[in-house]
Amino acid sequence: MLSGLGRRISYPSGVPAQAADARHTRINATIGQVTDGAGGALVLPRVRELLGSLEAEDAVLYAAQGGEPSLRAAWAQWQARDPRVARAARSLPLVTQGLTHALSIVSDLFVDPETRVLVPEPCWGNYRGCLGLRRGAAVDSYPLLQGDRLAVDEIARTLAKDSRPKVVVVNLPSNPVGFTPTQAEAEALAEVLRSAPGPLVVVCDDAYLGMGWEPDLLQGSFFGLLEGADPERLLAVKVDGATKELFLFGARVGFLTFHAEPEVAAVLEDKAKAVARATVSSMSRMGQELVLQTLKQAELHTQREAIRRVLAGRYRALRAAMEAHDLEAYPFNSGFFALVKVAEPEAVRRRLLERGVGVVAFPEVGAVRLSYGSVSEADVTELVSELAAAIAHVARPVATPSHDPVASPS
C-alpha cells in the first residue's frame, strides 16, 4: 500500500535520534536549543510573563519528535472511550500539526500519481490539495448520499470500478454536510470496505467526532467498525485531533493512528515520523501541553458537555428556522454545518456579504454551507431569514427606483 516515498523513507539516525539517546545524560550537548544548562528553559522575561501558568519548559523547548510521549498516551486513552477503538490493535497516536498535517502525511506515505484517491462528494475542498495535488494524483469522488441515507450501494459500485490501489476517505460527521449515518448504514459501509479486494487504505477523518445532535446515529468512530479487517487488503488509518474535539482550533494538535499489529504499527509509525521530520520537524510544544493539561482535568466531560449543549441549541434553532422558511438542505444531524441547496450559490453568497452575512458557497454541489459553530443561537434565526431573502433576491431581483448616490443632491 505504500507509495514510492513511503517505501523509501525511514526515520534518520541523525540529531533527533541521537538526542533521544542522550535524554537522561548529566551534560546534554546534543540539541541546538538554548537552556539554562540544567534542562530549564532560558527565555526572554516577557515570554515567561505571557505564558501564565504554563511552564516555560513545556512551552518553548522542543517537543519530542513524533509528539510528547505523555500526550500520545493520554490521547490513546481519550480515543479508548470508544470501546471498538479500544479493542482495535493500533499504533500509539502520532502527534501532527493539526488534522491537515495528518492527512498530508497519509498522502506522502500512500499516494502515488497512479493511486486512486476517493473522497466523498460533497467534501471538504482541501482533500484535493493535501491528498491529490501535492502527490500528483487525481482525486475521484464517491457519492456520500443517496437521498437521506448513506449511499452504500453506490460507494460499493465506485470502489469496484477498477483494481488500482486506493486511498478512500470516510469523514463522519461530514464536513460540509453535517451528516452522520445510522449505525446500521455505517456497518453496511464497513462491510463493503472489508470485503473489497484491496489494497485499500481507509482514512477515517474523525475531525467532528462526538458532535452528533440526534439519537440513533453511529456512535463513536468509523475506524472502530474496521477493527479486525484483513491487514493484507485493508489498512485503516484514524485522523483525529483536539482541533474540534476539544475546541482548540488554533492550537494545531492532530493525531495519526494506524490500525495494525505492533510490528507493522512500529514500521508505519517510523515512516510517519520521518515524513513529519522532513516536513515540519517537531510540533508546537505549547499546543501539546495545552491539550495534555486539558485531557488531564477531572471536569473535562462536564465542561465539554456545556459547549456541546450550546451547539445542540444552535442546531435545533437552525432546523426550526429552516423549516419555517421552507429551505431544503442535504441531510444534517451532526458536526457544525448545514449545506443548504440553492440555485446560484455564488450569487447568494455575494448578496449575503452585502447584507453583512458570511456563508461559504459550494457551487459544485449547488449549495451554501452554514457554519453554526460561529453563530449564536440568537443570530441563527436571522441568518436563515437573510439566507431566504438572498435566495429570493437572486432569483427575482426586486426592481427598485433609481437612487444614484452620485447624482442625488447630498
Place this chain on the structure above:
Amino acid sequence: MLSGLGRRISYPSGVPAQAADARHTRINATIGQVTDGAGGALVLPRVRELLGSLEAEDAVLYAAQGGEPSLRAAWAQWQARDPRVARAARSLPLVTQGLTHALSIVSDLFVDPETRVLVPEPCWGNYRGCLGLRRGAAVDSYPLLQGDRLAVDEIARTLAKDSRPKVVVVNLPSNPVGFTPTQAEAEALAEVLRSAPGPLVVVCDDAYLGMGWEPDLLQGSFFGLLEGADPERLLAVKVDGATKELFLFGARVGFLTFHAEPEVAAVLEDKAKAVARATVSSMSRMGQELVLQTLKQAELHTQREAIRRVLAGRYRALRAAMEAHDLEAYPFNSGFFALVKVAEPEAVRRRLLERGVGVVAFPEVGAVRLSYGSVSEADVTELVSELAAAIAHVARPVATPSHDPVASPS
C-alpha cells in the same frame, strides 16, 4: 525556477478565501470553528485558566492562512534591522510552522527529481529529507570550508559543473559547524552566485542569525548581499524565524520571504500559501501571538542581549577548554555549535553516553558536534574534559583488571 507542483499549485478559492471575504460581516457563518457568535472564543474553562495573560481568541481560534497579518508586518520590521534586507524588494514574510516547514515549502515549489539541490558540507542532516527525499531529488553538496575560510572558489567550481536548475542552500551561521565567514568572503560568494548562469534559487537559511561571537564576521543576513540580483537568473529566498532568534524553539514559528518585485512576490506568496494550506493548513495561533507580543515589547533588545551574553560566555569557555585540551575543531565563531574533529565519532559518542554526556556524532565529516546552547558555562569545561578523555579512551582502551559483576560476591 518552479517545480511541476510549483507551476500547478495556486491558492484555492475555497473556504479560507471565502472566510477572508466575510471577515467583517455581522453574522459570520463561514468557518468551521466554535465561537460565542460574536467573534469571541468558546473555550473549556480549564483552557482559559491555562492561557494566563494570552487572550483565548489569540490562542485557540484559527489563525489567518499565511499567518496573522499583524505578525507578518512585525516580522518584516524585525528583518529590516538589517539595512541591506530593508532595501531589498521582498514579499511580506509568510508564517510557517518552524523553519523546516519553510524549507519544505521551498522544496515543493522549486525542487523536481531532476533539480540539482546543493547543500553545504558539513550540513544539517534534515536538508536531505526536506529538500531532497520528499521530492525524489538527489542532494549534492559543496564544501563550506577551505581551511579556515569560506570555500568560495570551490563553491564556484561546484556550481559550474552542470547547467541543470539549481537550489543552493546558504546557512550562515552554519549548523553544525558554528561558522560565519568575514564580510569580504561572504561578498565574494554573493558575487559568484550573482554571476552564475542560473536558473538558481538561493535559500538563505538564517536560523542562527545574529548569533555571532567574534568581531569582523558578516553582519546581517546573506540574503541582503543578493539584493538587486538579476531576477531572470537568481531568486533569493529567506528562511528565518523566532525559533532561535527569539529563543522560542517549541513555538514553531518560522517565516518564508522572497526577494522579488511586488508582482512576482504576490504570485510566489500565493503559491507558498497554497502549499502550506495543503500540508498543515493554518499555523499555531498561540505561537504566533507569543512571537508578536515578544516583538512588540520595548525591552526586547536588552532582554535578548542578556541571553546572547550567556551564550557568548559559554562560547569563550568552550574555546578556552578546547585549547587547553588541544582539541581540533572546524572553525567556529557563531551559532550554538562546535564541530570537533575526532577519529571515531560514533565510538566517542557512545563512550560519552556511558559517562552521562550527550553529543552528536557526524561520522560523515569525522566529528562530534557540541551544542553549547544547552550546557551551562560551568559545565562547558567538564564537557570538554570528558570529550578529551573519551577520545583517549577510544584510541587506546585502558586494560582493566577483570571485575565480573556476576561472579563477584554480593
